[in-house]
Amino acid sequence: MNDAQINQTTAESLSAAQNPKVREKRPIDILRERHGGMSPEMKEYYKEQTRIKQLLKEALARGAKTVPELARECGLEPSVTMWNLMAMRRYGKVVEEELRGEYYAYRLKEVK
Amino acid sequence: MDEFKKRYDGLVIGGGIAGMQAALDLAEQDYEVLLIEKDPSIGGVMIGLNKVFPTLDCSSCICTPRMAESVHHKNIKIQAYSEVTSIRRHDPGFKVTVRKKPRYVIEDKCIGCSQCELECPVDVPHEFDHGLGARRAIYIPHGNAIPQVATLDVDHCTFCGRCAKVCPTQCVDYTQEAEDVEVDVGAVIVTTGLNITPMDAKKEYGGGHLINVMNPLAMEAIQASNGPFGRPLRPSDGKVPRTIAYVQCAGSRDHTIGIPYCSRVCCMYALKQALLLRHYLHDVEITLYHMDIRAFGKGYEQFYRRVMNEGVNIVKGKVAKITEVENQDLLLRVERLDEGGRLEERRYDLVVLSQGLVPAWQGKGVLDIELGDDGFFKSISPKISPVLTSAEGIFVAGVAAGPKDIPDAIVEAGAAAMEAAIHLEGIGYREQVLTASQS
Numbered sequence: 001m002n003d004a005q006i007n008q009t010t011a012e013s014l015s016a017a018q019n020p021k022v023r024e025k026r027p028i029d030i031l032r033e034r035h036g037g038m039s040p041e042m043k044e045y046y047k048e049q050t051r052i053k054q055l056l057k058e059a060l061a062r063g064a065k066t067v068p069e070l071a072r073e074c075g076l077e078p079s080v081t082m083w084n085l086m087a088m089r090r091y092g093k094v095v096e097e098e099l100r101g102e103y104y105a106y107r108l109k110e111v112k
Numbered sequence: 113m114d115e116f117k118k119r120y121d122g123l124v125i126g127g128g129i130a131g132m133q134a135a136l137d138l139a140e141q142d143y144e145v146l147l148i149e150k151d152p153s154i155g156g157v158m159i160g161l162n163k164v165f166p167t168l169d170c171s172s173c174i175c176t177p178r179m180a181e182s183v184h185h186k187n188i189k190i191q192a193y194s195e196v197t198s199i200r201r202h203d204p205g206f207k208v209t210v211r212k213k214p215r216y217v218i219e220d221k222c223i224g225c226s227q228c229e230l231e232c233p234v235d236v237p238h239e240f241d242h243g244l245g246a247r248r249a250i251y252i253p254h255g256n257a258i259p260q261v262a263t264l265d266v267d268h269c270t271f272c273g274r275c276a277k278v279c280p281t282q283c284v285d286y287t288q289e290a291e292d293v294e295v296d297v298g299a300v301i302v303t304t305g306l307n308i309t310p311m312d313a314k315k316e317y318g319g320g321h322l323i324n325v326m327n328p329l330a331m332e333a334i335q336a337s338n339g340p341f342g343r344p345l346r347p348s349d350g351k352v353p354r355t356i357a358y359v360q361c362a363g364s365r366d367h368t369i370g371i372p373y374c375s376r377v378c379c380m381y382a383l384k385q386a387l388l389l390r391h392y393l394h395d396v397e398i399t400l401y402h403m404d405i406r407a408f409g410k411g412y413e414q415f416y417r418r419v420m421n422e423g424v425n426i427v428k429g430k431v432a433k434i435t436e437v438e439n440q441d442l443l444l445r446v447e448r449l450d451e452g453g454r455l456e457e458r459r460y461d462l463v464v465l466s467q468g469l470v471p472a473w474q475g476k477g478v479l480d481i482e483l484g485d486d487g488f489f490k491s492i493s494p495k496i497s498p499v500l501t502s503a504e505g506i507f508v509a510g511v512a513a514g515p516k517d518i519p520d521a522i523v524e525a526g527a528a529a530m531e532a533a534i535h536l537e538g539i540g541y542r543e544q545v546l547t548a549s550q551s
Binding site: 026027028030031032035037038039042046049050066067068071078079081082083084085086087089090091096099102103104 | 216230233234235237244245246248266267268269270271272273276285286287323340341342343345347348349350351352354440
């Protein structure tokens with residue numbers, strides 16, 4: 001931390017102490033500021049990932065499907081479907097079902 | 113041995129199997145050792161392997177006990193997620209600067225419960241699975257990671273703050289910053305291991321942009337039952353592969369890519385993977401294209417014969433080109449050396465490039481020791497004591513010194529520990545440090 005940053009942090013702490021309405025920075029805000037927040041690429045990546053996961057969840061809610069079936073139904077590239085589906089599998093949102101020809105089918109994991 | 117001391121007898125750079133062995137062998141002689149690992153966990157490449165040749169033992173069943181032994185040894189301090197940024201000669205040993213990268217997690221308070229990881233909203237390609245699987249922005253690298261502590265990848269963080277909210281021990285600390293620590297050491301052992309040849313080294317093979325052309329470490333990951341897909345599947349669409357080709361010498365023994373040497377392990381890991389795929393996928397057809405098979409170690413020739421007997425096609429042929437065709441299948445154009453150079457084209461579901469080994473680190477700006485023509489750290493006495501480098505007091509072991517398999521890396525690590533011990537006694541390191549502290 002350079003002198004200017006130290007002065008700024010000190011000033012913020014003083015103003016917070018003198019005026020209870022000025023909230024002290026939360027640690028997550030400090031981290032965000034230090035790293036300049038989310039990059040535009042990261043914002044786009046996260047937005048697109050959220051959209052894909054939602055599409056996959058909706059398609060799987062209508063029944064178990066293979067990767068090519070999911071890709072067709074969601075209008076996604078099979079490789080993108082595969083990667084996101086396997087991410088959902090890893091974190092317990094999706095489970096593998098039976099083998100259908102050359103592909104395994106996957107379904108949403110039931111939440112008890 | 114949790115606290116960071118000001119002085120250690122030995123510094124080991126790199127926490128793979130060779131580094132752990134060197135640290136243990138020094139520590140067992142009652143020397144105090146600092147082991148620095150750049151990744152969040154020790155274990156190196158070996159902990160990411162599925163099984164080892166020729167015994168087909170589970171790799172983590174061999175590596176994990178070594179990891180546990182290292183971390184629990186009273187004479188070893190392991191500092192993971194850290195890098196050595198400078199080594200200066202400082203009589204009687206060296207002054208070393210270690211940069212501790214911020215995990216944004218207080219290591220002593222983290223209980224490895226993964227609550228933060230489960231709560232994190234963003235999936236990121238996981239380095240441990242070579243990008244085939246996902247991790248979260250805050251994550252524990254794998255089930256056998258040591259230390260079993262979360263690390264926040266701030267480049268992929270959404271700054272939502274949810275990981276700190278769910279942490280039962282309040283160990284998430286967003287205010288952490290990188291910290292430089294200086295220590296004195298008497299000897300250095302470099303065990304910084306390997307990378308594989310870049311996938312795009314040979315453009316005609318399509319590695320790096322054709323999704324079903326895989327690197328061998330990614331194949332290790334998908335063969336493991338705890339791998340990214342839970343079973344061997346094609347990354348492009350989840351198809352169970354029915355035809356798989358291995359292309360040998362895809363990243364070594366090739367002057368055109370600047371890697372003329374043999375990487376020594378590619379034949380054996382390809383044979384091992386092919387055999388295991390035959391076990392996992394019973395009706396799979398596997399063809400291994402090679403210039404010649406080099407099965408030089410104990411039990412390796414027998415293993416090679418076993419693989420042939422179990423139905424893997426071993427073909428003497430040079431793959432000239434790989435192109436993607438319909439359904440992201442792959443068309444191989446092969447010169448059949450066993451049939452007088454006849455050209456043939458064959459279609460496969462999946463292709464594995466048997467990439468060679470290149471040094472993971474060459475010490476630029478940190479270590480002033482000579483490199484060989486192959487880019488690995490040079491031994492000044494390759495026949496008599498291959499662990500000696502051009503700098504007195506600095507030793508090298510494992511793949512940092514040149515391509516080798518796991519048993520050879522372990523043996524070399526033991527030799528480096530012994531040379532380091534001889535050096536420490538020779539210079540009277542402890543006595544000199546004691547004298548200096550009293551004067």
